[in-house]
Amino acid sequence: MKKEKRKSTESVEVCRLLLDLIDASPTPFHAVREISSLLVAGGFQRLREEEAWNLDRNGRYFVTRNGSSLVAFVCGAGPVEEAGFKIIGAHTDSPNLRLKPNPLFKKNGYLQLGVEVYGGVLLTTWTDRDLSLAGRVILKARKGTSSELVRIHEPILRIPQLAIHLNRQVNDKGLVLNPQNHLSPILSLAGKDAASEAFLKDLVSRELGCKASEVMGLELSLFDVQKGCMAGPGQEFLFASRLDNLASCHAATLALLRAPARVDPTRVLAFYDNEEVGSESAQGGASPFLKNILERILIHSSSGREELLRAMARSLFISADMAHAVHPNYSEMHDAQHMPMINEGPVVKSHAGQRYATEGVSGTRFELLCQKAGVKVQKFSIRSDLQCGSTIGPITAANLGIRTVDVGNPMLSMHSIREMAGTRDHLDLIRVFTGFFSED
Ligand SMILES: [Zn+2]
Known part of the structure; x- marks a missing residue:
């Protein structure tokens, strides 16, 4: 014992x-x-x-x-x-979702990001989660380039599911997601002052404390901000x-x-x-x-x-x-x-x-x-x-x-x-x- x-x-x-x-x-x-x-x-x-x-x-x-x-x-x-x-x-x-090289686009009053599917993602699990961005940033350096890692801690993205009222058969037929049409996360509302092409560069440069003009390349992926935990009555499981x-x-x-x-x-x-x-x-x-x-x-x-x-x-x-x-x-x-x-x-x-x-x-x-x-x-x-x-x-x-x-x-x-x-x-x-x- x-x-x-x-x-x-x-x-x-x-x-x-x-x-x-x-x-x-x-x-x-x-x-x-x-x-x-x-x-x-x-x-x-x-x-x-x-x-x-x-x-x-x-x-x-x-x-x-x-x-x-x-x-x-x-x-x-x-x-x-x-x-x-x-x-x-x-x-x-x-497996995860990765930003495309030119990710920002506006649609129906929303600002969204284009993503690619990396590996065998269980796609439906990425919906209705509190998501954010992390990855590698390539910076202009005196000689060539340098790279820094970045991670936005706050949840800034979401892939909302369609309400059941608009998708009555979802529980019988399962949630079918087309990777091009249904996975683009919502970043914000595309108002008059909506983000420009430079928006992401601004976001990461603020996080890194550098100038947006120094940011040359972005390799960013989506991740779930919820932390992992031990679970079960006897802490027998890991959820993460x-x-x-x-x-x-x-x-x-x-x-x-x-x-x-x-x-x-x-x-x-x-x-x-x-x-x-x-x-x-x-x-x-x-x-x-x-x-x-x-x-x-x-x-x-x-x-x-x-x-x-x-x-x-x-x-x-x-x-x-x-x-x-x-x-x-x-x-x-x-x-x-x-x-x-x-x-x-x-x-x-x-x-x-x-x-x-x-x-x-x-x-x-x-x-x-x-x-x-x-x-x-x-x-x-x-x-x-x-x-x-x-x-x-x-x-x-x-x-x-x-x-x-x-x-x-x-x-x-x-x-x-x-x-x-x-x-x-x-x-x-x-x-x-x-x-x-x-x-x-
Ligand atoms: Zn594996």
Whole structure:
């Protein structure tokens, strides 16, 4: 009983940290900035891809690309070709609505913003929420450009639903939203003094404390201003935006920070942007970002190509992304033998068609890690008559040739503006990952 109580206090503690990360990270740019600060506080040093590196044995480093993807590593105490890499990968992006390059327009007396759909958004969940804008601002600098992150804290946008009186069949037919016609949020009333083209630049420059004329480019997304919370009579649930996949990024980061400072293998975090749109970008899972860094680590230990290939062959990549818990109102959507439950431990995902990279050995190695950490483990396989989603696991496995396992914590409402997961699961995943990063 005492042990149970301790576990629940501990899970509340780590979930508070997770919710802080999520609330501070409305976009992948913010997520990378927040994770970078956690790493710096943990003694990690920032490296830049364009500079020459000097790596120390047991040194702690991180690199970002495009400000939206991040690779962190702790150089191993042992020779890399003997100890290999231990990698946990996840993604920093979440499905959302993004402003178009020329977003402002007036219609029927309203001032509105044109948006694009980023990733597999559960569109209806973005209606009738208190929304705002966040993202990256490109500024004119003395030499070229610089960029700053911005976030408007107040709710300034809304996508109102049509009243039921004007859409009588909505409860029978469901809410069908055309992305071009029905998703443009209302910003304000388009009165005589309505905002001009410069309105958004003025808005962000006020927030940043710079001149509007310095603002060259805007990469802004919509987000829900409501903060995440723990919920349920026993605080067993998490209700928040972007649990997919900031929860996995958080669990892996905390694990690396909590693991012993020195072990033989070189431990790596690889957090990618653009997973939700297929990973094909300079900073996505299909890019050579991680491969380049693994090579540079090897070059620094004065090893050759053979050592790199030997190191890869000794490595394990854990691809962490959220999993589908069984929904009690739609349990027929799961295979009856594979119904992951919230707070019953991480899920190992497999798919014969390789939409998940798990194979027998990598799956078993993860199960053993769970056993060692005293954590229950579950298995997921999609119904044979449904199409399977995918994640960075198969893409990085094909790219690097490293043995890979796809895992993740069970959740509901995946890709909703407000998702749902379990508090106990988050602590359990941190324990399993910490065990992974602690082994010699
Ligand atoms: Zn995901």
